[in-house]
Amino acid sequence: MAKQNKPKQVPDTGYEWDGIRELTNPPPRWWMITFHASWIFCIIYFILYPSIPLVTDHTKGILGWTMIKEFKEDVAANDAIKAPYLKKVAEMDGQALMADPGMRNFADSSAKAIFGDFCAGCHGTGGQGAPGLFPNLSDDAWLFAGDFDGIVESITDGREGSMPAHIEDIDEAGINKLTDFVIAAAQGKATPEGLAHFNASGCADCHGEDAAGGAINDLGSGATNLTDAIWRFGSSRDDVLRTIRYGVNEDPEDVPNTRIAIMPAFGDKLSPEAIKMLAVKVHQFGGGK
Amino acid sequence: MSEQEQKEIEALYTDAHHWHINAGAETIHAKRLSGRFRTYKWYAASLWISFFILPYFRSEDHQAILFDIPNRQFHLGSLTIWPQDIWMLSLLLILLAITLFAVTAIAGRVWCGYFCLQTVWTDAFTWLEDKIEGNPIQRRKLDAAPWSLQKLGKKVIKHLLWLLISIATGVTFTAYFTDAYQLWIDVVTLQAPLIAWVTIGFFVFFTYVFAGFMREQVCFWLCPYARIQSVMVDKDTELPTYDLARGEPRGKMRHNAGAQKGDCIDCRLCVGVCPTGVDIREGMQEGCITCGMCIDACDSIMDKVKRPRGLIRYASRKELSGESLPPVLKRPRVITYSVVLLLSIAGIIYGLTHIPPVELSVVHERQPLFTQMSDGSIQNRYTIKAVNKTPQRLTFRLHITGLDGVNIKMPDGDIITLQPEGTIPFHVFLRMKPALLKKKKTKIRFILESMNATDKLKIKKRSVFIGPAT
Structure with a gap:
């Protein structure tokens, strides 16, 4: 050279x-x-390593390495790290889980992926829902129950609220009067006449005599509190009119304009631990009771 | 082709002849002479002994210098530097770079010649080689000789010693990242973790190959500093230089030589002692690491032939052309470098003395930006992550400025407790009546005031409160 x-x-x-x-x-x-x-x-x-392509297959290499095997090993290693914490989640009740900062943070963080896979499609990644369609999970208005066990129940068994259509049994003037009352109630401007009409129309059977939802939730109808600032199906006059006229979860074949509001059950899709962790996450959105 | 063109092409080849490139085919066997610069080199090189000793010092309950990567802490004596303080690293790098630039501007590649680990380790390796295999003449003869028991013995001893130095280097380097004593136990009992073996192996291999075999090739072809440093040299820079006017015309010394001869007797000793094998008489060149070995060699010859020393000496181009050199501190380069140097030193000192005891971040929730609650109020969610760098527990009281009438909801009222072993992230909820919100986006501050009477810590963090458009 x-x-x-x-x-x-x-x-x-x-x-x-x-x-x-x-x-x-x-x-x-x-x-x-x-x-x-x-x-x-x-x-x-x-x-x-696997390398040479053959007609229908490829050489395997003497190490027997495959990408999916490596992936599964990594997943197993990750699961092994999480196992003791998941065991703790299974053993602890809601109150203990929420009170322990470490476990609360573990559940909140672990549930992020589960929430993204199963919940965010409707409720949004931050639980903000979609106005008029899917409820906001980060506020403190709960159609069913906002405590830990109630949230667990909602996720496990699903929820299906119901409200009858009133277009047949209340005349147009009555429905308009009810609409005026409901909109006023949400702003804290309800009139006694309005409330009287509300009670006379039979709404109080579910929504309570003060229109504040209340104990009626025991029926499992998910009757909403009409006096708070939160609207399940939109706050415009047209929205309120539609809800009163056509109800919620009526048979769409009979009442085509009815509102559909069904939360599916996840009890057979998710493990009890996953549901508990989801409940922590939902609780931590900011509205948990 | 005209005669003129032919001559020009010939001239190209002449240049090519002078442009001597050794791409590793030829092993440089440099002669070792004692002298002034040789002594300087030993002094400078001996500073590296501290590299081998420092990992064994302890401070409090841990190693004095420890880059604890798993725990993300850097211990320097009683100081602990956290990842959040890493901005100081950029200042440190600026400091090192500028020091290099400044030194290079004044006296050339001092780093390369006297202190660079590549040249110092190579020097140690060739010193051993010299002791075992003899001087360059004997070494060349040995390399050319057929294999014999004696040759094998010498080579094996040499390579074993080289490997020993390499292993010491590798383990010592690794010892800065873990407990040094435990590392040695683990290495000797072969129990060290994989990452330690990989690190040690990497350093053993490259010490052995770089200092034992590649040597000056690293400086020529691998080292970016070597190239950068050469362009920092200017006419004021003092470099080992051959005094062309005094030396030429060079020629063998004869008793009856005429007076036309220069002082250079063309003994080629300056080439023989050069660790990178360059001929300094050809002028400054990329291969010169400015170690001064040629100066020592030439001075010894000048003494013998009764001529004044300094035919090769540290001199700038201005000096050689008879101009006077501006004082060091009046050169624009030196002034610029000094200012940057002082600034970065000041920054590092400030940083080290002002390491904040708590690192806190307040992250505003982005999805949703805000939530309307059932009573109509607006709620924002914040995630707080905190690192307590002190060894004791710190408690703070939180209040918010910039937002009157805000309601704070946290796990423990308005008290934030930061444990020294780490704080788990938690949420803070702020709630406001929409009537009190003047803007869509309100700038607020999280103020944390220490509840311990002794330290008066106060941490302020900027954030925002977002509401619906008004």
Whole structure:
């Protein structure tokens, strides 16, 4: 290689253009080392790992490595780390889980992926819901129950509220009057006449005599509190009119305009631990009781 | 082709001849001479002994210098530096770079010549080689000789000693990242964790290869500093330089030589002692690491031939052309570098003396930005993450400024407790009556005031409170 410093003495290939000769110097040593190291590496790799494609299959390599195997090992390693915490989640009740900062944080963080997979499609990644369609989980208005056990129950068994359609049994003027009352009640401007009409129309059977929801929830109807600032199906006059006229979860074949509000049951899709952790997360959105 | 063109092409080849490139085919066997710069080099190199000793010092209950990567802490004596203080690292890097630039501007590649681990380790390796295999002439003869028991013995001893130094280097480096004593126990009993073996192996391999085999090739072809440093040199820089006017025309010394000869007797000793194998008489070049070995060599020859010393000496180009050199502190480069140096030193000192005891971050929830509650009020959620860097428990009382009438909801009332072993992130909920909100986005501050009477810690964090459009 040192010969290259005396170009006149290096043999050439016989080609010459304009006095420039092509010399037969070997490639630099580092290049040759890299070249040989590369093909040696390739052969070792071919022997150890899956590499050569065949007609219907490929060579397996003597290490037996596959990508899915490595993935499963990683998942198992991750599960092994989580196992003791999940065991604790299974053993602890809601109150204990919420009171322990470490477990609360573990549940909140672990449930993030589960919430994203199963809940966020309707309720949004931050539990904010979709106005008029899916309830907001981060506020403190609960159609059913906002305590830990109630949330667990909602996730496990699902919820299906109901409200009858009133277009048949209340006349148009009465429905309009009820609408005026409901909108006023949410702003704290309810009139006694309005409340009297509300009670006379039979609404109090579910929504309570003060229109504040209340004990009627025991019926499992999910009758909402009409005096708070939260609207399940939108606050515009048209929205309220539609809800009173066509109700909630009536048979769509009979009442085409009825509101559909069904929370599916996740008890057979998710483990009890996962549901508990989800309940912590939902509680931590900011409205948990 | 005209005769003129032919001549120009010939000239190209002449240049190529001078442009001597050793790409590793030729092993440089440099002669070792004693002298002034040789002594300096030993002094400078001996500073590296501290590299081998420092890991074994203890401070309080831990290693004095410990880069604790798993716990994300860097211990420097009683100081603990956390990842949040890492901005100081950038200042440290600036400091090191500027020091290098400043030194290079004044006296060339001092780093390379006297202190660089590559040249120092190479120097140690060749010193051993010299002791075992003899001087360069004997070494070349030994390399060319056929294999014999004697040759094998010498080579084996040499490589064993090189490996020992490499292993000491590798383990010592690794010892800065874990308990040094335990590491040695683990290494000797072969119980060390994989990452330790990988690190040690990496350093053993590269110490052995770089200092034993590649040597000056690293400086020529691998080192970026070598290239950068060369461009920092200017006409004021003092470099080992051959005094062309005094030396030329060079020639063998003869008793009856005429007076036309220069002082250079062309003994080539300056080339023989050069660890990178360059000829300094060709002028400053990329291969020169400015170690001054050629100065020692030439001075010894000048003494013998009764000529004044300094035919090769540290001199700037201005000096050689007879101009006077501006004082060091009046050179614009030096002034600029000094200012940057002082600023970064000041920054590091400030940083080290003002490491905040608590690192706190307040993250406003983005999804949803706000929530309307059943009573009509607006709620915002914040996540608080905190690191308590002190060894004791700290308690704070939280209040919010910039938002009158805000309601705070946290796990423990308005008290925040930070344990020294780490604080679990938690949520803070702020609630406001919409009537009190003047803007869609209100700038607020989280103020944490220490409840311990002794330390008067006060932490302020900016954040926002977001509500519906008004």
